[in-house]
Amino acid sequence: xxxxxxxxxxxxxALAVGTVLRHRRAVDAPTQPIFSAPAQIDRADFxxxxxxxxxxVFSSASCATCADVVAKAKVLSCAEVGVVDIEYxxxxxxxxxxxxxxxxxxxxxxxxxxxxxxxxxxxxxxxLWAAVAEVRHPGSSPEPHLGxxx
Numbered sequence: 001x002x003x004x005x006x007x008x009x010x011x012x013x014a015l016a017v018g019t020v021l022r023h024r025r026a027v028d029a030p031t032q033p034i035f036s037a038p039a040q041i042d043r044a045d046f047x048x049x050x051x052x053x054x055x056x057v058f059s060s061a062s063c064a065t066c067a068d069v070v071a072k073a074k075v076l077s078c079a080e081v082g083v084v085d086i087e088y089x090x091x092x093x094x095x096x097x098x099x100x101x102x103x104x105x106x107x108x109x110x111x112x113x114x115x116x117x118x119x120x121x122x123x124x125x126x127x128l129w130a131a132v133a134e135v136r137h138p139g140s141s142p143e144p145h146l147g148x149x150x
Contacts, residue, residue, distance in 0.1 A: 035102040037118035041109050045094060049082035053136060055128075058095060058105040060088040065122045069104040072125040076132055108132050117148060 046054060055073045059066035070085045077083040086094050088103065108117040108131060116135035119128065127143075134141035 033101070035105070035120050037105045037107050037115065037120055038098040038100070039115050041098065041107065041113045041115065043109070043111065043113045045097075046082070046084055049084055051078075051080055051082035052111050053081045053132070054107075054109045055081060055083045055132060056086055056107050056109065057084070058086045058088075058098070058100045058103050058107075060103045063103050066104040069106055069119075069122065069128075072123075072128050073106060075125070076129065080136070081132060108135055110135070 041054075041056065043049075043054065046056065055076055057066070057070050057073050059070055066087075073083045073085075088095050094100075102120065104119075104121065106119045106123070106128060107115045109115050117131040119131070130141040130143060134143075
């Protein structure tokens with residue numbers, strides 16, 4: 001009888017050790033980072049741009065997609081819309097100030113610095129241009145949701 005009790009105790013101890021080891025070994029599912037665009041910018045940071053609307057592109061010189069987004073944004077430059085490229089190596093303080101952790105990020109801000117539309121990552125020229133048109137003239141775009149999140 002003693003041998004059965006010892007065997008049962010060893011079996012229970014082995015189960016307990018196995019359970020503990022299995023829980024220690026469990027790895028949480030990987031999470032995906034969530035990047036977001038600033039909701040407000042200080043127009044004083046861009047004092048050389050005095051237009052009513054500002055398209056600011058946070059970029060990096062080593063990012064080919066960023067160069068494409070900057071080129072798409074520059075086409076919008078006019079008397080009403082200023083365009084600025086905030087390249088990381090030249091303006092790292094602004095990237096930190098606005099918590100920009102990924103590039104490209106394009107924001108469309110009004111005179112007060114309120115971001116009215118934004119894009120994180122690549123976008124088509126049509127989507128960017130339509131978003132700028134929509135914030136400037138509400139109802140002008142057939143897709144008014146462009147630049148307003150997923």
